[in-house]
Amino acid sequence: MEAEKNLRPDENDSLEKGVRAEKDNVGSDHIVQSNPEYHFDVHDLDRVQRRLKQRHVQMIAIAGTIGTGLFLGSGGALASAGPLGALLAYALVGTVAYASLCAVGEMSTWAPISGTFPxxxxRWVDPALGFATGWNYFYTNAISTPSEITAAVILLTFWDTKASEAHIAGYTLLLCVFVSLINIFGVRYFGESEFIFAIIKLTLIIGLLIVGLVIDLGGGPEGDRIGFRFWKNPGAIARSGLEPNHIGWDRFLAILSVLVQAAFSYQGMELVVIAASETESPRRNIAKAVSRVFWRILVFYILGILMIGMLVAYNDADLLSLQSNNTAAASPFVIAITRSGIKVLPHIVNACIFTSAFSASNSFLFCSSRVLYGLALRGQAPKFLTYCTKKGLPLYSVLVSSAFSLLAFLSVSSGSNQVFNWFVRLSTTGGFTSWCVMNVSYLYFRRGMIAQGFDLTKNSYHNRFQPYVAYWGAGWTLFFILINGFEVFWNFNATGFLTAYINIPIFFVLYFGFKWVKKTSFWKPHEMDFVTGIPTPEETEEPEVPPANIWEKIGNVVF
Known part of the structure; x- marks a missing residue:
């Protein structure tokens, strides 16, 4: 603990910030923040219960990396950047998403408590940053809930091709009710529903990869072997059209445009750590989930993008004409399958993608309600939102978050689409901001842990490539924030610029407003509190039962 002793605050600082050193049960010093305004010890208020089991957490971790962005958005990525351009963009963003998850995963296994990364x-950077991040993440997810409900409604029009406004309004109402009810019933029902949705998504993507490989190798009815034909003609990288006189620069801009699109697809991976305070044996289960996410990104996303680049040309007439469709017909997988002569599969794919969109709206509502609850626990949101039922459901936080799902009705009338799309674009930059804060918070967390003599390798999850992984994640997410909507600088319009960048001033208003009112400052390494209100492993971890037979061993590997 020599490093900590050398960094002790002076007496005046200690009195001002409420810093004191206490000894734990093995005689080592640790820092405690006794100032009640920080709300670090919320045991008396935090009433959520650990009802998510290991299989729930592991399948949620898988489901967080598969969604409509892969099944439908990949077609737009292919059309914009070509097969190699899309592959490079998705691979790069995959590393950034994984870096962010590693950062927040390490902090969550140290402190599996409500409030998560905000x-x-x-707690470890600046109270003002936590306030701004929490509210930013809340409205990002609260607005994303109706956007996914709208996506699910559009998928229903694959069958109801002549849907009237009344039909669309009815579908929207039903989905809003179902999503809200799943969350109101409690975290156990949420976990079971996400477990089922994850199995459907896994079955779909594995099936599509197998079918796609068979078609590519000439196993379709026509026996046409495609191979890498489309990488040669029309080519591996498309052009953006922004710089027609500079081919290399134009292709680079095309890849940039897909970077942002790919980042949209990966958002939501942090759901598994948002649920840390409601997970059984959170340290063991979250560590296991985070460790496996890298391979899931590699297998599902990277192989998926590689496969569609082999099956469909980026200038394919059907791919370009269907990009505004947003049903399964726009999926490159479905385009290839339809051409192979398989008739019923597109309907199955659309049904599975529908469950994916519904699952996403379900997850966004869960995340927004739990972050709102965490803000209330720390005194940064109205106190009534801390109310929990006897089963550990933060009911009022769920109801407030559910109310945002009604924004989906903005898409019923064509005249309201522009307003609704504005909300969607607002949420995207907010997601990038959250990733950036996760990595920055980890860097401060790491600095404080080392200064106070904690051994990072003793944590349940530790990435041996830190802090370089966090630097990588923070740098690229900042880059994504800055280039979001870069196309407006070639053909400027005020609406496009505003929707792409308005979240930045909103975040700074939240940050500096709270900082000015509360007079907060950045925590110094010797002032950070790593113990108050954080349950010990003995309090959270249950004994791990070894598998008794071959089926339990297989289940232990999968889950």
């Missing part, structure tokens, strides 16, 4: 930012 609280980590407040």
């Amino acid at each position: 609280h980590f930012a407040a």
Whole structure:
């Protein structure tokens, strides 16, 4: 603990910030923040219960990396950047998403408590950053819920091709009700529903990869072997059209445009750590989930993008004409399958993608309600939102978050689409901001842990490539924030610029507003509190039962 002793705050600082050193049960010193305004110890208020089992957490971790962005958005990525351009973009963003998950995963296994990474930012960086991040993440997810409900409604029009406004309004109402009810019933029902949705998504993507490989190798009815034909003609990388006189620069801009699109697809991976305070044996289960996410990104996303680049040309007439469709017909997989002569499969694919969109709206509502609950626990949101039922459901936080799902009705009338799309674009930059804060918070967390003599390798999850992984994640997410909507600088319009960048001033208003009112400052390494209100492993971890037979061993590997 020599490093900590050398960094002790002076007496005046200690009195001002409420810093004191205490000894734990093995005689080592640790820092405690006794100032009640920080709300670090919320045991008396935090009433959520650990009802998510290991299989729920592991399948949620898988489901967080598969969604409509892969099944439908990949077609737009292919059309914009070509097969190699899309592959490079998705691979790069995959590393950034994984870096962000590693950062927040390490902090969450140290402190599996309500409030998650917004609280980590407040606890180890600056209370003002935690406030801004929490509200930013809340409205990002709250607005994303109706956007996914709208996507699910559009998928229903694959069968109801002449849907009237009344039909669309009815579909929207039903989905809003179902999504809200799943969350109101409690975290156990949420976990079971996400477990089922994850199995459907896994079955779909594995099936599509197998069918796609068979078609590519000439196993379709026509026996046409495609191979890498489309990588040669029309080519591996498309052009953006922004710089027609500079081919290399134009292709680079095409890849840039897909970077942002790919980042949209990966958002939501952090769901598994948002649920840390409601997970059985959170340290063991979250560590296991985070460790496996890299391979899931590699297998599902990277192989998926590689496969569609082999099956469909980026200038394919059907691919370009269907990009505004947003049903399964626009999926490159379905385009290839339809041409192979398989008739019923597109309907199955559309049904599975529908469950994916519904699952996403379900997850976004869960995330927004739990972050709102965490803000309330720390005194940064109205206190009534801390109310929990006897089964550990933060009911009022769920109801407030559910109310945002009604924004989906903005898409019923064609005249309201522009307003609704504005909300969607607002949420995207907010997601990038959250990733950036996760990595920055980890860097401060790491600095404080080392200064106070904690051994990072003793944590349940530790990435041996830190802090370089966090630097990588923070740098690229900042880059994504800055280039979001870069196309407006070639053909400027005020609406496009505003929707792409308005989240940046909103975040700074939240940050500097709270900082000015509360007079907060950045935590110094010797002032950070790593113990108050954080349950010990003995309090959270249950004994791991070894598998008794071959089926349990297989289940242990999968889950």
